[in-house]
Amino acid sequence: MTASSSGALPQPRRFLRLLNFRDSLWLLAPIATLYGIFALIPFALIVRFAFADGGTHFATVLESRILVRVATNTVVISLMTTVVALVLGYILAAGLWRAGPKMQRVMLAFVMLPFWTAVLIKNFAWAALLQDNGLANTILQGLGLTNGPVTLLHNRLAVIIGMVHYVLPYAVFPIYSAMQAIDRKVERAARSLGAGTPSVIWFVILPLTLPGVYSAALLVFVVSVGFFITPVILGSPADMMIANLVNYYVRELVDFNAGAALALMILGAVVPLIVLQQSMGRGGRHGAH
Amino acid sequence: MALTENRPFPLGRMLLYAACAPILLLLVLPTLIIVPMALTKGQLIQFPPIWISIHSFTDYLADETWVSSTIVSFKISILAVVIGATAGSFAAIGLHKRDFPGRNIVAGLILAPIIIPGIVLALGDFLLLAPMHLIGSWTTIAILHALLVTPYVFISVQTSLTVGLSPTLIRSARSLGAGRLAVLRFVHWPAIRPGLLAGAVLGFAVSFDEVVLALFMQGSTTVTLPVRMFQAIEYDLTPKIMAAASLFIALALLGLTVQALTAKRARPA
Numbered sequence: 001m002t003a004s005s006s007g008a009l010p011q012p013r014r015f016l017r018l019l020n021f022r023d024s025l026w027l028l029a030p031i032a033t034l035y036g037i038f039a040l041i042p043f044a045l046i047v048r049f050a051f052a053d054g055g056t057h058f059a060t061v062l063e064s065r066i067l068v069r070v071a072t073n074t075v076v077i078s079l080m081t082t083v084v085a086l087v088l089g090y091i092l093a094a095g096l097w098r099a100g101p102k103m104q105r106v107m108l109a110f111v112m113l114p115f116w117t118a119v120l121i122k123n124f125a126w127a128a129l130l131q132d133n134g135l136a137n138t139i140l141q142g143l144g145l146t147n148g149p150v151t152l153l154h155n156r157l158a159v160i161i162g163m164v165h166y167v168l169p170y171a172v173f174p175i176y177s178a179m180q181a182i183d184r185k186v187e188r189a190a191r192s193l194g195a196g197t198p199s200v201i202w203f204v205i206l207p208l209t210l211p212g213v214y215s216a217a218l219l220v221f222v223v224s225v226g227f228f229i230t231p232v233i234l235g236s237p238a239d240m241m242i243a244n245l246v247n248y249y250v251r252e253l254v255d256f257n258a259g260a261a262l263a264l265m266i267l268g269a270v271v272p273l274i275v276l277q278q279s280m281g282r283g284g285r286h287g288a289h
Numbered sequence: 290m291a292l293t294e295n296r297p298f299p300l301g302r303m304l305l306y307a308a309c310a311p312i313l314l315l316l317v318l319p320t321l322i323i324v325p326m327a328l329t330k331g332q333l334i335q336f337p338p339i340w341i342s343i344h345s346f347t348d349y350l351a352d353e354t355w356v357s358s359t360i361v362s363f364k365i366s367i368l369a370v371v372i373g374a375t376a377g378s379f380a381a382i383g384l385h386k387r388d389f390p391g392r393n394i395v396a397g398l399i400l401a402p403i404i405i406p407g408i409v410l411a412l413g414d415f416l417l418l419a420p421m422h423l424i425g426s427w428t429t430i431a432i433l434h435a436l437l438v439t440p441y442v443f444i445s446v447q448t449s450l451t452v453g454l455s456p457t458l459i460r461s462a463r464s465l466g467a468g469r470l471a472v473l474r475f476v477h478w479p480a481i482r483p484g485l486l487a488g489a490v491l492g493f494a495v496s497f498d499e500v501v502l503a504l505f506m507q508g509s510t511t512v513t514l515p516v517r518m519f520q521a522i523e524y525d526l527t528p529k530i531m532a533a534a535s536l537f538i539a540l541a542l543l544g545l546t547v548q549a550l551t552a553k554r555a556r557p558a
Contacts, residue, residue: 024382024383024384024387025383026383027379027380027382027383028379028380028383028384029379030372030375030376030379030380031376031377031379031380031399031439031443034372034376034432034435034436034439035398035399035402035436035439037417038414038417038432038433038436039401039402039410039413039436041413041417042410042412042413042414042416042417043413045413045416045417046409046412046413046416049416088312091305091308091309091312092309092312092313094305095305095306095308095309098302098305099306107309107313109545109549110313110316110317111313111316112545112548113316113317113320113541113542113545114316114317114319114320116494116541116542116544116545116548117319117320117537117538117541118494118497118498118515118537118541119498119500120498120500120515120518120519120522120537121319121320121323121498121534121537121538122319122320124323124518124522124530124534125318125319125320125322125323125326125534126319127334127522128322128326128334128335128336129318129319129322129336131335133335134335134336135322135336135337165315165316165319168312168316197301222404223404225406226405226406226407226408228406228407228408228500228501229500229501229519232519232523233519233522233523242406243406243407243408243501246408246409246412247408250412250415250505251505256412256416259412260412260416263408263409263412263413266406266408266409267405267409270405270406271405274397274401274404274405275397278393278397278400279393
Protein backbone atom coordinates (compact mmCIF):
# COMPACT_ATOMS: atom_id res chain seq x y z
CA MET A 1 0.00 0.00 0.00
CA THR A 2 2.74 2.42 0.93
CA ALA A 3 4.74 1.51 -2.14
CA SER A 4 2.09 2.45 -4.67
CA SER A 5 1.21 5.69 -2.92
CA SER A 6 4.80 6.93 -3.25
CA GLY A 7 4.04 7.92 -6.83
CA ALA A 8 7.33 6.61 -8.20
CA LEU A 9 5.63 3.52 -9.58
CA PRO A 10 2.35 4.45 -11.25
CA GLN A 11 1.31 0.90 -12.28
CA PRO A 12 -1.75 -0.70 -10.73
CA ARG A 13 -0.94 -2.62 -7.57
CA ARG A 14 -2.11 -6.00 -8.81
CA PHE A 15 0.17 -5.83 -11.78
CA LEU A 16 3.03 -4.88 -9.50
CA ARG A 17 2.37 -7.85 -7.27
CA LEU A 18 2.29 -10.18 -10.23
CA LEU A 19 5.55 -8.71 -11.46
CA ASN A 20 6.97 -9.13 -7.98
CA PHE A 21 5.96 -12.75 -7.92
CA ARG A 22 7.48 -13.46 -11.31
CA ASP A 23 10.51 -11.58 -10.07
CA SER A 24 11.11 -14.07 -7.35
CA LEU A 25 9.98 -17.15 -9.22
CA TRP A 26 13.30 -17.65 -10.99
CA LEU A 27 14.94 -17.75 -7.55
CA LEU A 28 13.13 -21.04 -6.97
CA ALA A 29 14.43 -22.57 -10.22
CA PRO A 30 17.60 -24.14 -8.72
CA ILE A 31 15.78 -25.80 -5.83
CA ALA A 32 12.92 -26.91 -8.08
CA THR A 33 15.36 -28.53 -10.52
CA LEU A 34 17.36 -30.25 -7.79
CA TYR A 35 14.34 -31.53 -5.88
CA GLY A 36 12.36 -32.33 -9.02
CA ILE A 37 14.98 -34.58 -10.58
CA PHE A 38 16.58 -36.12 -7.50
CA ALA A 39 13.67 -36.32 -5.04
CA LEU A 40 10.34 -36.15 -6.89
CA ILE A 41 11.17 -38.47 -9.80
CA PRO A 42 12.81 -41.00 -7.43
CA PHE A 43 9.66 -40.91 -5.32
CA ALA A 44 7.55 -41.57 -8.42
CA LEU A 45 9.85 -44.47 -9.29
CA ILE A 46 9.43 -45.96 -5.83
CA VAL A 47 5.66 -45.80 -6.29
CA ARG A 48 5.93 -47.40 -9.74
CA PHE A 49 8.21 -50.20 -8.60
CA ALA A 50 6.08 -50.85 -5.53
CA PHE A 51 2.81 -51.07 -7.48
CA ALA A 52 4.20 -52.99 -10.46
CA ASP A 53 2.38 -56.34 -10.97
CA GLY A 54 -0.60 -55.30 -8.85
CA GLY A 55 -0.14 -55.47 -5.10
CA THR A 56 2.02 -58.59 -5.11
CA HIS A 57 5.15 -56.84 -3.84
CA PHE A 58 3.34 -55.50 -0.81
CA ALA A 59 2.14 -59.05 -0.20
CA THR A 60 5.74 -60.32 -0.48
CA VAL A 61 6.87 -57.86 2.16
CA LEU A 62 3.87 -58.30 4.44
CA GLU A 63 4.03 -62.08 4.34
CA SER A 64 7.72 -62.35 5.12
CA ARG A 65 8.19 -63.48 8.69
CA ILE A 66 11.08 -61.09 9.17
CA LEU A 67 8.91 -57.99 8.68
CA VAL A 68 6.96 -58.38 11.92
CA ARG A 69 10.15 -58.85 13.87
CA VAL A 70 11.92 -55.90 12.24
CA ALA A 71 8.89 -53.61 12.52
CA THR A 72 8.52 -54.50 16.20
CA ASN A 73 12.23 -53.87 16.74
CA THR A 74 11.95 -50.50 15.06
CA VAL A 75 8.94 -49.34 17.07
CA VAL A 76 10.24 -50.66 20.41
CA ILE A 77 13.78 -49.31 19.97
CA SER A 78 12.51 -45.94 18.68
CA LEU A 79 10.00 -45.59 21.52
CA MET A 80 12.57 -46.44 24.17
CA THR A 81 15.03 -44.04 22.58
CA THR A 82 12.36 -41.32 22.54
CA VAL A 83 11.43 -41.79 26.20
CA VAL A 84 15.03 -41.79 27.44
CA ALA A 85 15.96 -38.84 25.21
CA LEU A 86 12.95 -36.84 26.46
CA VAL A 87 13.80 -37.40 30.12
CA LEU A 88 17.49 -36.54 29.67
CA GLY A 89 16.66 -33.75 27.23
CA TYR A 90 14.21 -32.19 29.67
CA ILE A 91 16.82 -32.13 32.43
CA LEU A 92 19.40 -30.58 30.09
CA ALA A 93 16.93 -28.03 28.75
CA ALA A 94 16.02 -27.04 32.31
CA GLY A 95 19.71 -26.70 33.15
CA LEU A 96 20.28 -24.52 30.09
CA TRP A 97 17.24 -22.44 30.94
CA ARG A 98 18.29 -21.81 34.54
CA ALA A 99 22.01 -21.36 33.92
CA GLY A 100 23.76 -18.01 33.89
CA PRO A 101 25.11 -16.79 30.55
CA LYS A 102 28.63 -18.21 31.04
CA MET A 103 27.47 -21.60 32.27
CA GLN A 104 24.92 -21.66 29.45
CA ARG A 105 27.62 -21.23 26.82
CA VAL A 106 29.62 -24.11 28.29
CA MET A 107 26.56 -26.37 28.39
CA LEU A 108 25.62 -25.47 24.83
CA ALA A 109 29.11 -26.39 23.66
CA PHE A 110 28.75 -29.78 25.39
CA VAL A 111 25.41 -30.36 23.65
CA MET A 112 26.60 -29.14 20.25
CA LEU A 113 29.91 -31.03 20.10
CA PRO A 114 28.25 -34.43 19.60
CA PHE A 115 25.75 -32.78 17.22
CA TRP A 116 28.70 -31.90 14.98
CA THR A 117 30.34 -35.30 15.35
CA ALA A 118 29.49 -37.83 12.64
CA VAL A 119 27.08 -40.58 13.74
CA LEU A 120 29.56 -43.16 12.51
CA ILE A 121 32.29 -41.76 14.76
CA LYS A 122 29.99 -41.57 17.78
CA ASN A 123 28.83 -45.16 17.32
CA PHE A 124 32.38 -46.35 16.80
CA ALA A 125 33.45 -44.64 20.03
CA TRP A 126 30.55 -46.25 21.90
CA ALA A 127 31.60 -49.64 20.55
CA ALA A 128 35.08 -49.02 22.00
CA LEU A 129 33.60 -47.92 25.34
CA LEU A 130 31.16 -50.82 25.62
CA GLN A 131 33.32 -53.72 24.41
CA ASP A 132 34.42 -56.42 26.86
CA ASN A 133 37.72 -54.71 27.69
CA GLY A 134 36.27 -51.22 27.29
CA LEU A 135 36.02 -48.37 29.77
CA ALA A 136 32.48 -49.25 30.91
CA ASN A 137 33.49 -52.78 31.89
CA THR A 138 36.70 -51.53 33.52
CA ILE A 139 34.65 -49.18 35.69
CA LEU A 140 32.05 -51.83 36.53
CA GLN A 141 34.77 -54.26 37.61
CA GLY A 142 36.72 -51.53 39.40
CA LEU A 143 33.65 -50.74 41.49
CA GLY A 144 33.32 -54.43 42.25
CA LEU A 145 29.88 -54.62 40.69
CA THR A 146 30.84 -57.55 38.48
CA ASN A 147 33.65 -60.07 38.45
CA GLY A 148 34.06 -60.72 34.76
CA PRO A 149 33.25 -58.56 31.77
CA VAL A 150 29.54 -57.97 31.12
CA THR A 151 28.39 -58.09 27.52
CA LEU A 152 27.37 -54.51 26.79
CA LEU A 153 28.02 -54.43 23.06
CA HIS A 154 26.04 -55.92 20.16
CA ASN A 155 22.73 -55.88 21.96
CA ARG A 156 19.65 -53.72 22.16
CA LEU A 157 20.94 -51.65 25.08
CA ALA A 158 23.97 -50.59 23.04
CA VAL A 159 21.74 -49.60 20.10
CA ILE A 160 19.55 -47.47 22.38
CA ILE A 161 22.59 -45.83 24.01
CA GLY A 162 24.00 -44.95 20.58
CA MET A 163 20.66 -43.64 19.34
CA VAL A 164 19.90 -41.57 22.45
CA HIS A 165 23.33 -40.01 22.13
CA TYR A 166 22.53 -39.02 18.55
CA VAL A 167 19.01 -37.68 19.09
CA LEU A 168 19.52 -35.87 22.41
CA PRO A 169 20.09 -32.40 20.84
CA TYR A 170 16.88 -32.92 18.84
CA ALA A 171 15.08 -33.40 22.18
CA VAL A 172 16.77 -30.52 24.00
CA PHE A 173 16.06 -27.64 21.65
CA PRO A 174 12.27 -27.82 21.23
CA ILE A 175 11.89 -28.22 25.00
CA TYR A 176 14.36 -25.43 25.68
CA SER A 177 12.55 -23.01 23.40
CA ALA A 178 9.24 -23.88 25.08
CA MET A 179 10.85 -23.06 28.43
CA GLN A 180 12.24 -19.76 27.14
CA ALA A 181 8.72 -18.76 26.15
CA ILE A 182 7.47 -19.10 29.73
CA ASP A 183 6.65 -15.80 31.36
CA ARG A 184 8.64 -15.62 34.59
CA LYS A 185 5.77 -13.73 36.18
CA VAL A 186 3.62 -16.86 36.12
CA GLU A 187 6.21 -18.68 38.17
CA ARG A 188 6.58 -15.80 40.62
CA ALA A 189 2.82 -15.60 40.99
CA ALA A 190 2.66 -19.31 41.83
CA ARG A 191 5.41 -18.89 44.41
CA SER A 192 3.78 -15.86 46.01
CA LEU A 193 0.66 -17.96 46.40
CA GLY A 194 2.72 -20.42 48.39
CA ALA A 195 3.71 -23.07 45.84
CA GLY A 196 6.98 -24.84 46.56
CA THR A 197 9.50 -25.85 43.91
CA PRO A 198 8.03 -29.31 43.27
CA SER A 199 4.53 -27.96 42.73
CA VAL A 200 5.84 -25.09 40.57
CA ILE A 201 7.55 -27.68 38.37
CA TRP A 202 4.56 -30.01 38.28
CA PHE A 203 1.70 -27.51 37.95
CA VAL A 204 3.32 -24.58 36.14
CA ILE A 205 6.47 -25.44 34.21
CA LEU A 206 5.60 -28.95 33.03
CA PRO A 207 2.18 -28.05 31.55
CA LEU A 208 3.60 -24.95 29.86
CA THR A 209 6.42 -26.93 28.26
CA LEU A 210 4.27 -29.85 27.10
CA PRO A 211 3.92 -28.56 23.50
CA GLY A 212 7.71 -28.49 23.27
CA VAL A 213 7.86 -32.00 24.71
CA TYR A 214 5.32 -33.32 22.18
CA SER A 215 7.18 -31.65 19.33
CA ALA A 216 10.48 -33.09 20.55
CA ALA A 217 8.93 -36.54 20.97
CA LEU A 218 7.63 -36.63 17.39
CA LEU A 219 10.90 -35.33 15.98
CA VAL A 220 13.02 -37.80 17.96
CA PHE A 221 10.74 -40.71 17.08
CA VAL A 222 10.75 -39.90 13.36
CA VAL A 223 14.53 -39.54 13.33
CA SER A 224 14.91 -42.79 15.29
CA VAL A 225 12.78 -44.82 12.89
CA GLY A 226 15.20 -44.13 10.03
CA PHE A 227 18.36 -45.31 11.81
CA PHE A 228 20.57 -47.46 9.64
CA ILE A 229 24.19 -47.39 10.83
CA THR A 230 23.70 -47.71 14.59
CA PRO A 231 21.91 -51.10 14.56
CA VAL A 232 24.72 -52.49 12.39
CA ILE A 233 27.60 -51.20 14.51
CA LEU A 234 26.17 -51.46 18.02
CA GLY A 235 23.46 -54.10 17.64
CA SER A 236 23.24 -57.81 16.95
CA PRO A 237 21.52 -59.21 13.84
CA ALA A 238 18.42 -59.60 16.06
CA ASP A 239 18.25 -55.80 16.47
CA MET A 240 17.81 -55.19 12.73
CA MET A 241 15.66 -52.13 12.05
CA ILE A 242 13.41 -51.20 9.14
CA ALA A 243 16.02 -49.22 7.17
CA ASN A 244 18.32 -52.25 7.34
CA LEU A 245 15.51 -54.39 5.94
CA VAL A 246 15.13 -52.07 2.91
CA ASN A 247 18.87 -52.34 2.42
CA TYR A 248 18.61 -56.14 2.71
CA TYR A 249 15.88 -56.33 0.05
CA VAL A 250 17.70 -54.02 -2.33
CA ARG A 251 21.35 -54.93 -1.94
CA GLU A 252 21.25 -58.57 -0.77
CA LEU A 253 18.12 -59.96 -2.42
CA VAL A 254 18.22 -57.45 -5.32
CA ASP A 255 14.42 -57.27 -5.12
CA PHE A 256 13.83 -53.61 -5.96
CA ASN A 257 10.06 -54.01 -6.03
CA ALA A 258 9.83 -55.38 -2.51
CA GLY A 259 12.32 -52.74 -1.32
CA ALA A 260 10.18 -50.02 -2.92
CA ALA A 261 7.00 -51.43 -1.36
CA LEU A 262 8.64 -51.43 2.07
CA ALA A 263 9.98 -47.89 1.53
CA LEU A 264 6.45 -46.71 0.70
CA MET A 265 5.11 -48.37 3.83
CA ILE A 266 7.75 -46.56 5.91
CA LEU A 267 6.78 -43.25 4.30
CA GLY A 268 3.13 -43.99 4.96
CA ALA A 269 3.91 -44.41 8.65
CA VAL A 270 6.35 -41.54 9.01
CA VAL A 271 4.88 -38.75 6.86
CA PRO A 272 1.75 -38.21 9.01
CA LEU A 273 4.01 -37.87 12.05
CA ILE A 274 6.20 -35.34 10.21
CA VAL A 275 3.15 -33.33 9.13
CA LEU A 276 1.86 -33.36 12.70
CA GLN A 277 5.24 -32.28 14.03
CA GLN A 278 5.58 -29.47 11.48
CA SER A 279 2.09 -28.20 12.17
CA MET A 280 2.88 -27.97 15.87
CA GLY A 281 4.78 -24.80 15.12
CA ARG A 282 8.09 -23.31 15.97
CA GLY A 283 9.30 -25.83 18.51
CA GLY A 284 10.33 -28.46 16.04
CA ARG A 285 12.08 -26.14 13.65
CA HIS A 286 14.69 -25.45 16.27
CA GLY A 287 15.44 -29.10 16.52
CA ALA A 288 16.00 -29.46 12.82
CA HIS A 289 19.20 -27.49 12.84
CA MET B 290 22.39 -10.82 34.94
CA ALA B 291 20.07 -9.64 37.68
CA LEU B 292 17.80 -12.55 36.93
CA THR B 293 20.47 -15.08 37.81
CA GLU B 294 20.97 -13.58 41.26
CA ASN B 295 17.47 -13.36 42.63
CA ARG B 296 16.47 -16.88 41.66
CA PRO B 297 14.89 -18.68 44.58
CA PHE B 298 16.03 -22.06 45.88
CA PRO B 299 19.74 -22.32 45.06
CA LEU B 300 19.45 -25.90 46.34
CA GLY B 301 17.12 -26.74 43.46
CA ARG B 302 19.58 -25.27 41.01
CA MET B 303 22.44 -27.27 42.51
CA LEU B 304 20.38 -30.45 42.14
CA LEU B 305 19.62 -29.55 38.54
CA TYR B 306 23.30 -29.00 37.76
CA ALA B 307 24.16 -32.23 39.51
CA ALA B 308 21.68 -34.03 37.24
CA CYS B 309 23.01 -32.28 34.12
CA ALA B 310 26.69 -32.96 34.76
CA PRO B 311 26.74 -36.73 34.12
CA ILE B 312 24.53 -36.35 31.02
CA LEU B 313 26.84 -33.71 29.59
CA LEU B 314 29.85 -35.88 30.37
CA LEU B 315 28.31 -38.86 28.55
CA LEU B 316 27.49 -36.57 25.61
CA VAL B 317 31.08 -35.51 25.00
CA LEU B 318 32.94 -38.61 26.22
CA PRO B 319 32.70 -40.56 22.93
CA THR B 320 34.01 -37.57 20.98
CA LEU B 321 36.86 -37.05 23.42
CA ILE B 322 38.22 -40.61 23.38
CA ILE B 323 38.75 -40.80 19.60
CA VAL B 324 42.03 -38.90 19.31
CA PRO B 325 43.66 -40.57 22.35
CA MET B 326 42.60 -43.97 20.95
CA ALA B 327 44.24 -43.11 17.63
CA LEU B 328 47.53 -42.53 19.45
CA THR B 329 47.74 -46.12 20.72
CA LYS B 330 50.84 -48.23 20.22
CA GLY B 331 48.83 -51.40 19.75
CA GLN B 332 46.83 -52.76 16.84
CA LEU B 333 43.66 -53.07 18.93
CA ILE B 334 40.96 -50.48 19.20
CA GLN B 335 40.77 -49.84 22.92
CA PHE B 336 40.35 -47.18 25.55
CA PRO B 337 42.42 -46.42 27.53
CA PRO B 338 45.04 -46.85 24.80
CA ILE B 339 48.69 -47.93 25.11
CA TRP B 340 50.51 -44.64 24.69
CA ILE B 341 52.02 -43.31 22.55
CA SER B 342 52.53 -43.85 18.84
CA ILE B 343 51.41 -42.21 15.62
CA HIS B 344 51.45 -45.45 13.63
CA SER B 345 47.70 -45.35 12.98
CA PHE B 346 48.11 -41.97 11.30
CA THR B 347 51.11 -43.05 9.22
CA ASP B 348 49.28 -46.27 8.25
CA TYR B 349 46.30 -44.21 7.17
CA LEU B 350 48.36 -41.77 5.14
CA ALA B 351 50.37 -44.58 3.54
CA ASP B 352 47.24 -46.44 2.37
CA GLU B 353 46.32 -45.25 -1.08
CA THR B 354 42.69 -46.38 -0.84
CA TRP B 355 42.12 -44.45 2.39
CA VAL B 356 43.81 -41.32 1.04
CA SER B 357 41.82 -41.42 -2.18
CA SER B 358 38.60 -41.89 -0.15
CA THR B 359 39.51 -38.80 1.86
CA ILE B 360 40.06 -36.76 -1.30
CA VAL B 361 36.82 -38.02 -2.85
CA SER B 362 34.93 -37.08 0.32
CA PHE B 363 36.30 -33.54 0.25
CA LYS B 364 35.48 -33.14 -3.45
CA ILE B 365 31.94 -34.40 -2.91
CA SER B 366 31.24 -32.20 0.11
CA ILE B 367 32.63 -29.05 -1.51
CA LEU B 368 30.50 -29.50 -4.64
CA ALA B 369 27.48 -30.45 -2.53
CA VAL B 370 27.86 -27.25 -0.50
CA VAL B 371 28.18 -25.09 -3.65
CA ILE B 372 25.01 -26.56 -5.14
CA GLY B 373 23.10 -26.67 -1.86
CA ALA B 374 24.11 -23.15 -0.83
CA THR B 375 22.91 -21.78 -4.18
CA ALA B 376 19.61 -23.66 -4.17
CA GLY B 377 18.94 -23.04 -0.47
CA SER B 378 19.75 -19.34 -0.31
CA PHE B 379 17.94 -18.52 -3.57
CA ALA B 380 14.87 -20.35 -2.29
CA ALA B 381 15.02 -18.53 1.05
CA ILE B 382 15.21 -15.15 -0.73
CA GLY B 383 12.47 -16.13 -3.16
CA LEU B 384 10.11 -17.14 -0.37
CA HIS B 385 11.02 -14.32 2.02
CA LYS B 386 8.01 -12.24 3.12
CA ARG B 387 5.87 -13.93 0.54
CA ASP B 388 2.50 -15.13 1.65
CA PHE B 389 0.54 -17.43 -0.58
CA PRO B 390 -1.69 -20.39 0.10
CA GLY B 391 0.44 -23.45 0.69
CA ARG B 392 3.55 -21.57 1.72
CA ASN B 393 3.96 -23.79 4.78
CA ILE B 394 3.66 -26.87 2.61
CA VAL B 395 6.41 -25.59 0.32
CA ALA B 396 8.64 -24.82 3.32
CA GLY B 397 7.89 -28.27 4.72
CA LEU B 398 8.77 -29.94 1.42
CA ILE B 399 12.08 -28.08 1.35
CA LEU B 400 12.95 -29.63 4.71
CA ALA B 401 11.75 -33.10 3.69
CA PRO B 402 15.12 -34.55 2.56
CA ILE B 403 16.59 -34.19 6.04
CA ILE B 404 13.53 -35.57 7.86
CA ILE B 405 12.46 -38.60 5.83
CA PRO B 406 14.56 -41.73 6.37
CA GLY B 407 17.70 -41.54 4.23
CA ILE B 408 17.25 -45.08 2.97
CA VAL B 409 14.07 -44.05 1.08
CA LEU B 410 15.90 -41.30 -0.79
CA ALA B 411 18.82 -43.65 -1.46
CA LEU B 412 16.55 -46.33 -2.93
CA GLY B 413 14.59 -43.88 -5.10
CA ASP B 414 17.72 -42.33 -6.54
CA PHE B 415 19.24 -45.74 -7.08
CA LEU B 416 16.17 -46.69 -9.15
CA LEU B 417 16.57 -43.48 -11.18
CA LEU B 418 20.34 -43.48 -11.68
CA ALA B 419 21.26 -47.15 -12.03
CA PRO B 420 19.66 -47.57 -15.48
CA MET B 421 21.50 -44.41 -16.59
CA HIS B 422 24.84 -45.84 -15.38
CA LEU B 423 25.39 -42.86 -13.12
CA ILE B 424 26.12 -44.91 -10.00
CA GLY B 425 29.72 -44.70 -8.88
CA SER B 426 30.41 -41.15 -10.00
CA TRP B 427 31.45 -38.66 -7.36
CA THR B 428 29.38 -35.90 -8.93
CA THR B 429 26.28 -38.05 -8.48
CA ILE B 430 26.95 -38.39 -4.77
CA ALA B 431 27.68 -34.64 -4.54
CA ILE B 432 24.37 -33.73 -6.21
CA LEU B 433 22.45 -36.06 -3.90
CA HIS B 434 24.26 -34.65 -0.89
CA ALA B 435 23.19 -31.20 -2.10
CA LEU B 436 19.63 -32.36 -1.30
CA LEU B 437 20.72 -32.61 2.34
CA VAL B 438 22.71 -29.35 2.35
CA THR B 439 19.89 -27.27 0.83
CA PRO B 440 17.47 -27.49 3.80
CA TYR B 441 20.12 -26.43 6.31
CA VAL B 442 21.16 -23.45 4.18
CA PHE B 443 17.51 -22.60 3.57
CA ILE B 444 16.74 -22.55 7.31
CA SER B 445 19.72 -20.46 8.33
CA VAL B 446 19.44 -17.99 5.44
CA GLN B 447 15.74 -17.65 6.23
CA THR B 448 16.67 -16.80 9.82
CA SER B 449 19.23 -14.24 8.63
CA LEU B 450 16.65 -12.59 6.39
CA THR B 451 14.06 -12.43 9.15
CA VAL B 452 16.54 -10.96 11.61
CA GLY B 453 18.62 -8.72 9.37
CA LEU B 454 16.53 -7.50 6.45
CA SER B 455 13.78 -4.97 6.63
CA PRO B 456 11.34 -5.12 3.72
CA THR B 457 11.36 -1.35 3.44
CA LEU B 458 15.02 -1.59 2.41
CA ILE B 459 14.10 -3.58 -0.70
CA ARG B 460 11.25 -1.23 -1.53
CA SER B 461 13.40 1.88 -1.20
CA ALA B 462 16.17 0.31 -3.25
CA ARG B 463 13.68 -0.53 -6.00
CA SER B 464 12.11 2.90 -5.92
CA LEU B 465 15.55 4.46 -6.24
CA GLY B 466 15.94 2.55 -9.49
CA ALA B 467 17.90 -0.55 -8.43
CA GLY B 468 17.34 -3.52 -10.74
CA ARG B 469 16.67 -7.06 -9.56
CA LEU B 470 20.31 -8.06 -9.61
CA ALA B 471 21.40 -4.87 -7.87
CA VAL B 472 18.90 -5.55 -5.08
CA LEU B 473 20.22 -9.08 -4.73
CA ARG B 474 23.80 -7.87 -4.67
CA PHE B 475 23.49 -4.86 -2.38
CA VAL B 476 20.46 -5.61 -0.22
CA HIS B 477 20.06 -9.38 0.10
CA TRP B 478 23.70 -10.45 -0.10
CA PRO B 479 24.93 -8.52 2.99
CA ALA B 480 21.87 -9.68 4.92
CA ILE B 481 22.19 -13.39 4.14
CA ARG B 482 25.98 -13.72 4.55
CA PRO B 483 26.05 -14.89 8.20
CA GLY B 484 23.24 -17.39 7.61
CA LEU B 485 24.79 -18.61 4.40
CA LEU B 486 28.12 -19.23 6.12
CA ALA B 487 26.53 -21.03 9.07
CA GLY B 488 24.32 -23.15 6.81
CA ALA B 489 27.17 -23.97 4.45
CA VAL B 490 29.45 -25.08 7.29
CA LEU B 491 26.75 -27.29 8.78
CA GLY B 492 25.88 -28.58 5.31
CA PHE B 493 29.52 -29.49 4.70
CA ALA B 494 29.56 -31.50 7.92
CA VAL B 495 26.29 -33.24 7.02
CA SER B 496 27.60 -34.20 3.58
CA PHE B 497 31.03 -35.24 4.86
CA ASP B 498 29.43 -37.50 7.50
CA GLU B 499 26.75 -39.05 5.28
CA VAL B 500 26.85 -42.82 4.85
CA VAL B 501 23.62 -44.20 3.39
CA LEU B 502 23.42 -42.32 0.05
CA ALA B 503 27.17 -42.67 -0.42
CA LEU B 504 26.92 -46.41 0.29
CA PHE B 505 24.20 -46.93 -2.33
CA MET B 506 25.96 -44.79 -4.93
CA GLN B 507 29.51 -46.05 -4.38
CA GLY B 508 31.69 -47.25 -7.22
CA SER B 509 35.11 -48.89 -7.24
CA THR B 510 36.85 -45.52 -7.23
CA THR B 511 34.25 -43.54 -5.31
CA VAL B 512 34.13 -44.92 -1.81
CA THR B 513 33.74 -41.97 0.54
CA LEU B 514 35.72 -41.89 3.76
CA PRO B 515 32.75 -42.66 6.04
CA VAL B 516 31.68 -45.55 3.80
CA ARG B 517 35.21 -46.98 3.91
CA MET B 518 35.21 -46.61 7.69
CA PHE B 519 31.76 -48.20 7.97
CA GLN B 520 32.92 -51.20 5.97
CA ALA B 521 36.19 -51.38 7.92
CA ILE B 522 34.27 -51.36 11.21
CA GLU B 523 32.14 -54.23 9.95
CA TYR B 524 34.90 -56.40 8.47
CA ASP B 525 38.42 -55.57 9.64
CA LEU B 526 38.97 -53.34 12.63
CA THR B 527 42.11 -51.48 11.56
CA PRO B 528 43.69 -48.62 13.54
CA LYS B 529 43.33 -46.53 10.36
CA ILE B 530 39.68 -46.07 11.36
CA MET B 531 40.79 -44.13 14.43
CA ALA B 532 43.15 -41.93 12.43
CA ALA B 533 40.36 -41.13 9.96
CA ALA B 534 37.96 -40.57 12.87
CA SER B 535 40.39 -38.00 14.28
CA LEU B 536 40.01 -36.05 11.05
CA PHE B 537 36.23 -36.02 11.59
CA ILE B 538 36.72 -34.75 15.14
CA ALA B 539 39.00 -31.97 13.90
CA LEU B 540 36.37 -30.96 11.33
CA ALA B 541 33.63 -31.07 13.98
CA LEU B 542 35.63 -28.76 16.26
CA LEU B 543 36.27 -26.44 13.33
CA GLY B 544 32.56 -26.35 12.49
CA LEU B 545 31.60 -25.72 16.10
CA THR B 546 34.09 -22.84 16.29
CA VAL B 547 32.84 -21.22 13.10
CA GLN B 548 29.27 -21.57 14.35
CA ALA B 549 30.15 -19.97 17.70
CA LEU B 550 31.97 -17.11 15.97
CA THR B 551 29.16 -16.34 13.53
CA ALA B 552 26.57 -16.55 16.31
CA LYS B 553 28.57 -14.06 18.35
CA ARG B 554 28.88 -11.69 15.42
CA ALA B 555 25.16 -11.91 14.70
CA ARG B 556 24.11 -11.13 18.27
CA PRO B 557 25.00 -7.43 18.69
CA ALA B 558 23.41 -6.53 15.33
